[in-house]
Amino acid sequence: MPRPEVQAPPEIFYNESEARKYTTSSRIIEIQARISERALELLALPDDGVPKMLLDIDVALERETEGDLLLADMGEGLGLRPGVMDGAISISAVQWLCNADKSSHEPRLRLKAFFGSLYRCLARGARAVLQFYADNVKQTEMLVSFAMKAGFAGGVVIDWPHSSKAKKSYLVLTCGTSSIASLPKGKGEDGEMCSSDDDDDGDESNDDQTVGTYGRNRSNKRQKVNKKNGRGKDWLLRKKEQMRKRGRDVPADTKYTGRKRKTRF
Incomplete structure (x- = not known):
């Protein structure tokens, strides 16, 4: 079966019958709850007794969800005030x-709007943990790239x-960290056994096992001018x-014009 996101837009794919699966199926509810618990674990909120404001970027209108709900297209950005969230999961x-x-959709612009607004609404030092199903390595790299351009540090667990x-x-991101953030270890990397039925409709590709840790460190050197x-x-x-049309004195063109010169010692 094709992946959900290539079958139809979310507002069409998650129609009444499809949405009912996520609200009535005990198996899907259990799996989603387990993934959410893992995301909260990776969020690593400080146990200081102070209440935290968390953002859940998910479908919530179909359930009796506590807290304030905002219906919006995350590809158009999150309409939240800067620095108000202590963490986010998706x-x-x-x-x-x-x-x-x-x-009218341009994936790169939508990713830029989403990650930029997510970065702005998080408090400095806060984390965002986004569980996702990538269709291929290129999609994973695209998600990581736009997160880093927005200012995050982190990587994929x-x-x-x-x-x-x-x-x-899980895309684990830290807000406002200038250096590369350390990532927790993924489960199963040490040979620990897992259940074979822990799967929802994602059917994640198995070709993106090489995972890196990234930061927004950029070189200050100017790019080399080339063709x-x-x-x-x-x-x-x-x-x-x-320049000639402006009346400037310009050397005549020859076969050597534009040719790279050899380095002289």
């Missing part, structure tokens, strides 16, 4: 942003990496022609 949701369900059914991926970024011979000839 279960089986963010991979939907990698698809264009409408002609995989539970049961060698099980095609029980495997679960790949549009500044090759053709670019140089166009610039010289523009």
Whole structure:
């Protein structure tokens, strides 16, 4: 069966009958609760006795959920005040942003809007744990890339990496950390056994087992000018022609124009 996010947009796929599965199926409820508990564990909230404000980016209107509810498209950004959340979790949701369900949808812009607004609404030092089902390695890299561009540090934690059914991926992000954040160890990495039926409709791909830890550290060096970024011979000839039209004194073009010179010692 094709993955849910490639069958139809979420507002169409999760119709009355499909949504009922998540509200009435004891098996799905148990699995979703187990994943949520793991996300909360990875969130690593401090046990200081102070109440915390948490954001759950999930489908909640169909259940008797405590707390304030906000109905919105996460691809258009989260309409929350800066720094108000002490943590955030999301279960089986963010991979939907990698698809264009409408002609106006651009996955990269939607990912940018989502991660940017998520970063802004979290308190500095807070974590976000986003469980997701990637269709391939490219989708995982896309999610990580836009999270890092928004300012997060972190990476992907995989539970049961060698099980095609029980495997679960969590994007663990820390807000406002300049250095690379350490990640907790995924379950099953030390040979621990797992149940083979711990799976919902995600059916996660088994080809993204190489996981890294990332930070937003960027080099201050300017990129080297070359043909790949549009500044090759053709670019140089166009610039010289523009200068000639402005009446400037420009050297004549030869076969050596635009050729890289050898380094002299």
